[in-house]
Amino acid sequence: MTAATAHGPLQVTGRVLSVDRVGDYHHLTLVASGVAERTRPGAFVALAVGGPQSAMLLRRSFSVYRARRSGVYGGTVEVVLAVHGKGTEWLAGLRPQDEVDVVGPLGRPFALPQEPVPCVLVGGGYGSAPLFGLAERLRARGCGVHLVLGAATERRLFGVLEARRAAQSVEVTTDDGSLGVRGPVTAVLPAVLGRTCAAVVYACGPMAMLRAVAHLAEERGVWSQCAVEESMACGVGVCMTCVLPVRGEDGVVRMVRSCTEGPVFRGDRVLWDDVGTVPEGTLGAPRSGGHR
């Protein structure tokens, strides 16, 4: 194997170590030889669902919650999932020793600051999962780490207890007020940004939250790094389904794949208001009388 591919993704047969219920989510731990060693915070894995004869052909992609290089059973990767349909239902129903085809790590991870600056990490729902590994890396660089976790309800928060160990400060919000401040993360974020003098905001969660966080960061001249959760078919860059409009350094807007060019984007590069459309002026966008 060449040095170039040693950092690329692998396809391995993973073995389930455990599946635990955590609030409304499932926490899946897989022994996946070699994948953990290559994983950096923000990267994701694409899991095949339904077994070798499955009628569900599309992979399900999940941010890596934790990657442990070696344990008793070898390197493990952990993901947190919500049951949305038959594929995630299958994953949630796995038992220890079951096999899962794993492709990963995939995607561009979070970019880390060169200087030991204060950072605010914002997680929406189980979007908080990749932030704990990130917090560890940031602390190792001497960065201050402050967490903001938000969700619809207390049961849809992930990692509140762990957050208290991982960060210097933690703010919690829920839409229904079942824990912490009632409202979205943006109800507390301006104050947190001000109090911490944050230089970078990291965020992972639903598109509406990312959009709000990116706008807030932009208003205050703070860098933002947003991990999107676009729907993907393959996760490896060949299906072209997970695109969103992003402005490049050359100023040109392109429909880019969130699997290969993301899932982490600079918040000021994504055209958040136009996600789900092809905005006018995008490279190769339909012109009147042109292609349909």
Added chain:
Amino acid sequence: MTPAVDEAAVDLGVEIAGTTFPTPVMTASGCAAAGRELAPFLDVARIGAVVTKSVLLDPRSGRATPRMVETPSGMLNSIGLQGPGIDAFLATDLPWLVQRGARAVVSIAGGSLGEYAELGRRVGVAPGVAAIEVNISCPNVEDRGLVFACDPSQAARAVAAVRRGVPRDVPVLAKLSPDVTDIVAVADAVVEAGASGLSLVNTTLGLAIDPETLRPVLGGGTGGLSGPAIRPLALRCVWQVHAAMPTVPIIGVGGIRTGFDALEFLAAGASAVQVGTVTFHDPSAPARVGEELRGELAVRGFTSPGQVVGVAHRSAQAPIDRPVPQGATL
């Protein structure tokens, strides 16, 4: 049943319209980008060919999302031919494939006869092109947006436009749509127009409804259905066209997942196959299916894919051309 041969005795190499391929298993257009993304999972030089995503003259943004929905044993897509355009393709994507030692089968798509002709001219002379595949499942802007592939004469004109600009030694394959009443008529027309072979088939139009909104899931409304769900449909098309035109090389494509699926297509009359949607499920599939096909051939006593091509059309009693097993007495 003829005794099995050793897998090492199987030579997977095939020849299609004068061009040789190390195995009969290729990627399918639109399911492998331009090959590079699959390099971590397979050696692009060791599969039959990389059939690239259809390239147009100009960059194309593609359609709005959602572009994809999973369906039973398949999926619908409505990508809208997103791509960098021919200049970027020839400058970046094609040289990468050639440098890696892959056979590059370049899929081209146009909206008019002029565009097909220009794409043919430009790709035909590019170094390292093993073959051109003409995607004619595109709306013709000069003919009320009707899809070229759905009309035999328009399909033929598109293929002829490409063929004229392409050097003789570069095969031109026409990829046909199954959404026609008589696929043999379209096949006949494009072969008459100069197609060296046929890729059968493209996706078939489908629809999925969102359970909450009760509206189409896809931004584009309908989408192309692909995956094992359409395998019997694709196989039927191969069967019908091979029966009518047994000397025309066919590349079978539609839901191939295993080596046996590939063998089915060979038996129905295909000389090679493409693995498409299943690559999304298993990025190593184009290589894996080739190795599985080797096993399927060996266990049946075949030493070459060519020995199986079209056997399904012969009567059950007709002898099959197998090699004499080693040690057998004649």
